[in-house]
Amino acid sequence: MKTIKLILVxxxxxxxxxxxxxxxxxxxxxxxxxxxAMEKPELLHAMYQQLNKDFLQVDQHGYYLAxxxxxxxxxxxxxxxxxxxxxxxxxxxxxxxxxxSNNSSEVLTER
Numbered sequence: 001m002k003t004i005k006l007i008l009v010x011x012x013x014x015x016x017x018x019x020x021x022x023x024x025x026x027x028x029x030x031x032x033x034x035x036x037a038m039e040k041p042e043l044l045h046a047m048y049q050q051l052n053k054d055f056l057q058v059d060q061h062g063y064y065l066a067x068x069x070x071x072x073x074x075x076x077x078x079x080x081x082x083x084x085x086x087x088x089x090x091x092x093x094x095x096x097x098x099x100x101s102n103n104s105s106e107v108l109t110e111r
Contacts, residue, residue, distance in 0.1 A: 034079030046070040
């Protein structure tokens with residue numbers, strides 16, 4: 001009888017553990033400065049696609065924070081008003097080619 005109870009308990013635990021094995025723990029948040037983010041070409045592409053300068057219209061002192069989703073992570077990019085204005089005011093945004101493109105020396109221009 002004790003053996004059967006032990007087998008049932010182990011079976012229930014195994015079913016519960018296998019059910020939780022595929023659960024995604026949720027997005028990973030990464031804090032990064034705007035200067036560091038601009039050094040990462042893939043993140044830079046995502047920033048230009050997802051952000052506009054509307055969040056800079058809030059008058060505040062210190063850092064402005066933007067949320068960028070990239071590669072199953074959420075980047076919290078922070079920078080000063082002047083840094084963000086430089087980011088948004090660049091006329092020809094020459095960005096390095098995305099990884100996985102056929103020509104690694106290719107330059108993409110957006111705007």
